[in-house]
Amino acid sequence: AAVRWLEAARHAFGSGALVEARGHATTALALATDSRVRVGARLLLVEMAGEDYSGIGPLLDAGFREAGSHPDLLARLQMHRAAKAYYDGDSETARAELKRAEAAAEQCRDTELLVEVLTWRGSMLVGAERDDFLERAGQRARGLPLTPGVVAARQASAMSPLFRGDVALAVERVTALRAEVERSGAVREIAATLVSVAGVFGRAGRCAEALEAARECARLFEDVMASPGPGLLVCAMAEFNGGSLARAADDVDRATAACQAAGDEGWIRHAYTTAGMIKLLQGDAHAAAERMRLAYVTAQQLGRIDPGQVLWLADYVEALVGSGAKTEARTVLAEVTGDAERLGRTVTFLSLARAGALVTAAFSRARDGAEALERAIEQWADHPYPLEVARAFYVLGGLERRAHRRGAARAAYQAALGRFTEARALPWGAAVTADLARLDGGRGGGLSETERRIVDLVRAGATNREIGRAMFLSVKAVEANLTRLYRRLNVRNRAQLARIVDEAE
Incomplete structure (x- = not known):
């Protein structure tokens, strides 16, 4: 009977029915006399705690007393003890527990368990050492059944090349994983995978796809996870890059409250x-x-x-x-x-050059910062993260404006706007457009600020729907503005509109 209650608890947990799962696991623990069933029930209750490890100590202590010499049970208990130590800020104990867990997993020749241990070990490291562990775990995970540990390992092996700048490989891996997990119908694993999908596509400059994944991720976390916080936070980041800044602010406030409540x-x-x-x-x-x-x-x-x-x-x-x-x-x-140089994180050098240019300008002249950033942009013209290049141009525009180089500022802002528009980074496009309008100071054929922003987005290749999303206007309002501009400036299409405004400047 205890075995059946434990299986029912696992099924309920996998389906996201946490209250039901916790009740079934507690019943299994009360009925069980077999040590494997008792430890299994305790481990499931630990997993139900989510990321809040503050209260799992007694469950783990009891589990160790009951596990005897079974290496598979010991390995799983040691993994969770490592997570508890990591949660408490004791990295040394966490690493020691994971080494013991790896040895136990090797002893029982459980590949799935070993994959899970390697993923946990890698997640607690930084730099190349982290990448190596996660790559090993990902290689061993391929072809294995999609258990939570296997999915986590394949997620990590998709993110690892992303941190090295290999965006194409990251997209390939996370896309394949998403398709497999969705076919399996495992809702919790789908939710977890979407965290990585949103992150990978965001860095790939595919903001609309990242936003779609993030919104679904937030919905699933709300439905099936112990806390909605991580899903809301993933959604906040995707909204920040490709959706609504107001919604991003609301999501991050809700995420913060949820994560604090979950500890x-x-x-x-x-x-x-x-x-x-x-x-x-x-x-x-x-x-x-x-x-x-x-x-x-x-x-x-x-x-x-x-x-x-x-x-x-x-x-x-x-x-x-x-x-x-x-x-x-x-x-x-x-x-x-x-830190970036020590860990070999070259993908960060452009963003750090952007920050460095602002520090230079703060201590010296804006023009000095602009010149340094221009050199960095030229050096990293083929940077694998499109939004990083766009943001570098955006900061360059601001520095050039402060240096009273209006033409150079406009060129940098236009370069940023074009890249943000291509990436469908709507909040960023709106911000650049507003700065372009302020730069013009009412020049350019007598255009209003709204008209100026519409023309700038037209120049960048945005559709009417994209212009509306960036400016919080309906498509009909955008069409009406364009019609008035065409009539007033005596032009027939978007190309003529952009050209005549350029000539007026």
């Missing part, structure tokens, strides 16, 4: 960084710096800063400069650059 320290740090990035784009550098400082200090204390994993550190430096903390900005930039 999920890792995702709380991500929430602070994402909130800071959103505040920075909204123009509130002080609030942005406050939030990202919380994440940076914690990451430093834990010794887990890998600049290639989440590209927020350059934004942190930018927020510090914008809030007037230029000395702190210079110090952070030096620390992060050292």
Whole structure:
């Protein structure tokens, strides 16, 4: 009977019925006399805690007493004890437990278990060492049944090349995994996989696809996971890059509250960084710096800063400069650059050059920063992350404007706008368009600010629907504005409209 209750609990957990799963597992534990069933029930209850490891200690202690010398049970218990130590900030104990877990998995010749252990070990490392572990886990996972551990290993092996700049391989791997997991119908694994899908497509500059995956991810996390926080946070980041900035701000607030309620320290740090990035784009550098400082200090204390994993550190430096903390900005930039060079994260060099240009301008002249950033853009013209190139041009436009080089500023802004539009990065396109309008100062054929923004988006190749999304207008309103412009300027199409406005300038 206890075995049947445990199987029912596992089925309910896989389907997202957490209350039912917890009840069945508790019943199995109460009825079981066999140590394997009892430990299995305890491990399932630990998994139901999600990312909140604060209360799992007694379950693990009891599990170790009951596991005897069974290496498979010991390996799983040691993995969770490692996660508990990691959660508590004890990295040394976490690494030691995972080494023991790996040895136990090797002893029982359980490939799926070994894959899971290798993935956990890799996730607690940084740089090339992390990549090597995750690649090993991913290779062993291919062809295995899609258990949660196998899916996690294949997710990690998709993200690992992304951090090295191999975007094509990351897209290929995560797309294949998504298709397989969706065919399996395992809802929890679909939700988890969509976290990686959104991240990979976002860095690939395919913002609309990232947003679609992220919104579905948030919905599934709400339905089947212990906490909706991670799904909301993934959605906030995708909205920030390719959807609605207002919705991104709402999602990150909800995500932060959910992660705090769940005691999920890792995702709380991500929430602070994402909130800071959103505040920075909204123009509130002080609030942005406050939030990202919380994440940076914690990451430093834990010794887990890998600049290639989440590209927020350059934004942190930018927020510090914008809030007037230029000395702190210079110090952070030096620390992060050292980490990036030590770990070989060359994909971060362009974003750090963007931050460095702002620090240079803060201590010297805007033109000095612009010249340094121009050289970096030329060096990294083939950078694998399209949004990073676009953002470098955007900052270059701002520096050129401060240097009173209007033509150079317009050229940089136009380069940024074209790239943001191609990537469907709507909030960023709207921000650049607004800066272009301010740069014009009412020039350009007597266009209003709204008309100027529409023309700039037309130049960048945006459709009427895309212009509407970027400017929060209906398609009919965009069409009406264009019709008035055509009539007033005596032109017949979009190409003529762009040309006559250019000539007027």
